[in-house]
């Protein structure tokens with residue numbers, strides 16, 4: 472069993488999806504999605520085309536080098552998502568990519584109408600499913616945390632189990648906060664239009680193709696010499712939290728695994744893959760008595776993908792949704808294969824003030840809130856400062 476639950480957007484009711492999302496995001500900060508988003512064939516084609524791009528001669532890839540914005544090609548070892556080490560990966564980012572983008576497209580995308588159409592379709596499908604998820608994020612915020620206490624046991628359960636769980640906790644008569652979950656299968660509970668937070672609340676702050684960026688990521692296998700010289704500091708992507716609303720992450724089922732999430736034992740109920748002696752500073756969930764450890768993230772079956780929230784959403788949800796630390800490690804000896812991933816970084820428009828939504832769906836506008844653009848710039852500056860400690864090259868970093 473994985474620490475990361477799966478949500479079936481095709482089969483579960485919206486209310487059950489919201490309840491499961493609430494549980495996932497308030498505990499592990501990640502969930503897997505099945506049967507929604509881009510078509511499996513399009514995902515496979517974009518992976519194939521991504522490999523073709525990374526297989527080009529370096530001088531050709533360098534034609535598309537990324538500038539400060541991060542859009543374009545970033546070479547191996549020129550990013551540092553975590554502290555004190557550089558990432559063994561190369562990326563190509565379509566920053567602000569949309570149908571009207573002026574960003575030069577590299578081969579094979581520029582050479583073939585099929586490749587161009589496929590990546591556009593892929594982008595559009597990611598955007599569409601992210602809009603659907605943002606509506607569920609708004610709906611799910613109104614599910615009261617105290618009413619989720621029994622959900623872990625119900626993650627694989629049926630709607631009737633969920634309803635009897637609600638019955639057993641006397642939830643039929645409780646406040647509007649519980650309405651989305653309670654509506655699962657019962658006609659006797661409150662209507663969803665009782666909820667306070669409009670479902671568009673998060674979605675409407677993301678203009679199509681404006682701040683959201685898509686990255687093709689390639690983690691090459693190590694040569695024998697590199698392997699011999701590998702040390703504890705080597706990593707494919709250093710530990711970090713993403714910065715935006717959410718990230719959709721596509722992994723190849725046949726590729727090398729390696730994604731791990733850092734969690735307290737209290738958030739999950741399976742054994743960790745490795746123990747880490749000290750909690751990582753800067754996380755909001757430090758609990759002295761809790762044991763934190765790295766856990767393997769799953770690679771969903773073809774067509775599936777992972778979703779995790781970033782710091783903007785953590786702030787926006789007043790901490791209800793957790794931005795979880797994660798990293799990509801080299802897999803065990805003997806399995807040092809390539810890893811290719813596709814990441815769709817959903818980012819609110821720059822001028823959006825991230826006023827926290829309080830429990831019950833009330834937006835707290837009583838204080839000045841940081842804007843999405845300010846948060847992004849401060850994280851970018853932080854990474855650039857961190858990177859300068861490692862190298863004098865110009866970094867191009869986003870998470």
Ligand SMILES: O=C(O)CCC(=O)C(=O)O
Nearest residue numbers: 688708730799812814870
């Ligand atoms: O490629 C992966 O598996 C994870 C990448 C990631 O977390 C990121 O780029 O923010």
Ligand SMILES: [Fe+2]
Nearest residue numbers: 712713797870
């Ligand atoms: Fe990440």
